Amino acid sequence: MGVYEELGISPAINASGKMTALGGSVLDDTVVAAMAEAARNHVVMDDLMKVAGEVIAKATGAEDGCPTTGAASGIAIAVAALVAGMEPDRIERLPDPGDRPHEVLLLKGHSVNFGAPVRQMVALGGGRVVEVGSVNKVTAAHVEGAITGRTAALLYVQSHHTVHKGSVSLADMIAMGRRHDIPVIVDAAAEDDLRHWPATGADLVVFSGGKAIGGPTSGLVCGRRTLIEACRAQYTGIARPMKVGKETVLGLLQALRTYGDDEVGDGGRERMAALAAQLGGLPGVTATVERDEAGRNIHRAVLTVDPVTARLDAQGVARELAAGSPPVFLRDHQANTGRLSIDPRPITVAEEAELVTRISALLGAG
Numbered sequence: 001m002g003v004y005e006e007l008g009i010s011p012a013i014n015a016s017g018k019m020t021a022l023g024g025s026v027l028d029d030t031v032v033a034a035m036a037e038a039a040r041n042h043v044v045m046d047d048l049m050k051v052a053g054e055v056i057a058k059a060t061g062a063e064d065g066c067p068t069t070g071a072a073s074g075i076a077i078a079v080a081a082l083v084a085g086m087e088p089d090r091i092e093r094l095p096d097p098g099d100r101p102h103e104v105l106l107l108k109g110h111s112v113n114f115g116a117p118v119r120q121m122v123a124l125g126g127g128r129v130v131e132v133g134s135v136n137k138v139t140a141a142h143v144e145g146a147i148t149g150r151t152a153a154l155l156y157v158q159s160h161h162t163v164h165k166g167s168v169s170l171a172d173m174i175a176m177g178r179r180h181d182i183p184v185i186v187d188a189a190a191e192d193d194l195r196h197w198p199a200t201g202a203d204l205v206v207f208s209g210g211k212a213i214g215g216p217t218s219g220l221v222c223g224r225r226t227l228i229e230a231c232r233a234q235y236t237g238i239a240r241p242m243k244v245g246k247e248t249v250l251g252l253l254q255a256l257r258t259y260g261d262d263e264v265g266d267g268g269r270e271r272m273a274a275l276a277a278q279l280g281g282l283p284g285v286t287a288t289v290e291r292d293e294a295g296r297n298i299h300r301a302v303l304t305v306d307p308v309t310a311r312l313d314a315q316g317v318a319r320e321l322a323a324g325s326p327p328v329f330l331r332d333h334q335a336n337t338g339r340l341s342i343d344p345r346p347i348t349v350a351e352e353a354e355l356v357t358r359i360s361a362l363l364g365a366g
Contacts, residue, residue: 013328013351017343018190020070020115022329024210024217026346031215031254038250045246049232052249059256062198062205062222066231067249070219071189072114072121073242074206075155078185078221079104079125080238081204081230082152091237094126101152102127104185105143109135109163110156118157118187124238127152137166140176147180157187158197160294160333174201183227189219192296194259198222204231209248212296215255218248267297268344271352275342276301278356282363284310290341300331301342310363314338320362328358 004011014022027035049067056065068074083097084090090098104127111131112118119129130151133142143154156173170186177184183203191197192212197205204227209218221231235243272289280287284306292298307313312320314335321328331341347355 010326013326013354014346015342015351015355016329016331016346018211018214018346019329020210020217022346024208025214027216027251028214028255028258030258031251034254035216035247035251038247041246043246048246048249049235052253053228053232055253055256056220056222059194059259060198060205060207060220060222061195062228063225064228065220065222066228067209067244067252068206068219068221068239069242069244069248070210070217071187071206071208072116072219073239074219074221075118075121075185075187076124077231077234077239077242078204078206078227079122079127079153079155080234081125081227082183082185083126084234084237085230086233088236091233094234094238095124097126097152100126101150103130103148103150104128104153104155105130105132105146105151106155106157107131107138107143107162107167108133109138109165109167112157112159112161114159114161114189118155122155125234126238129155133167135163138168140168140172143168143173143176147176147182151180151182154182154184155187156184156202158191158294159187159189160292170200170202177203191294192298194256203227209252209255213252213255213259216248216251218244218252220252267291267299269299271344272299272301272342275352275356276303279303279359282310282360284308284312284363285359298343298345300344303330303340303342305338305340307338312363314340317359317362321358324358326354328355 018025052067053065083102104122106129108131122129132146154173154177156170174184186202186205188197189208190211204223207220209215276287286304288302290302305314318330318332
């Protein structure tokens with residue numbers, strides 16, 4: 001009996017992606033080993049955090065880095081660093097920014113909820129979000145017009161949750177930041193190109209460690225050295241309840257060292273094409289393969305469910321699979337439009353077979 005079964009919980013089959021709600025990533029043996037070794041020894045945490053910054057810098061191409069408990073805390077810490085800097089009194093007063101600039105400009109279509117509102121993460125760091133433009137239309141003039149002496153940062157969220165149509169590009173945001181001497185933060189939580197986003201010229205970039213990187217539940221902020229020093233300083237203030245343990249830091253660093261070593265060159269296209277061929281013959285199911293909507297090298301099998309022929313709509317399919325034993329979770333962001341996706345990254349070959357059996361049985365073909 002496994003550790004989950006001992007608690008009366010069934011491990012899930014995750015065909016949804018590297019999702020926080022499903023525990024992030026399944027860890028590589030080398031990551032688990034690094035965490036286990038870290039757990040058996042004491043270390044001066046300030047020293048570990050500084051050395052971790054060097055490893056993060058090497059992996060991302062940034063000047064320095066700071067481990068965090070996740071991308072959400074990374075946003076809060078990044079904002080706090082820009083509002084309070086290195087001043088102990090300012091740090092200890094947060095989230096009260098005092099008389100410091102603290103407004104964070106956020107494109108309207110980027111004001112998303114990723115399990116919690118991004119606005120709340122900004123507020124924890126002492127910032128106040130100012131939403132700019134409309135969801136589907138934001139111009140550079142909108143952003144420039146919102147910049148005042150109270151502006152502390154521009155925040156750009158790179159995510160499949162956000163709306164980029166009719167919006168301002170990151171390059172434009174960075175150019176405006178440069179003109180007005182205002183730092184730009186990029187939330188690239190689940191992105192898989194660790195060197196691209198720092199290379200855009202953003203001052204601070206936030207990543208999740210437990211998503212594309214394949215580390216434990218964790219995150220990191222990377223960017224300009226002086227700003228990263230200010231990020232580390234926040235661990236004596238609002239980041240104290242977000243502190244990251246030695247085991248997590250070592251697991252994150254090991255994942256960064258090996259990141260990309262076992263990447264499948266086609267992003268799972270061949271696997272998903274074979275899976276789509278099996279599922280496409282089920283009653284009421286049309287199966288295709290589509291590339292990730294945010295442009296990452298991920299190819300997913302997409303099932304479009306006809307509720308009349310299948311006798312169950314897409315939301316019902318997802319609900320029944322999740323209620324089974326073991327629970328099976330599909331990517332259901334578009335279930336209301338009849339579409340369900342299968343992500344190749346977290347699912348094993350054996351789990352693929354189980355998935356086909358379960359869906360076939362559910363739709364009366366097994």
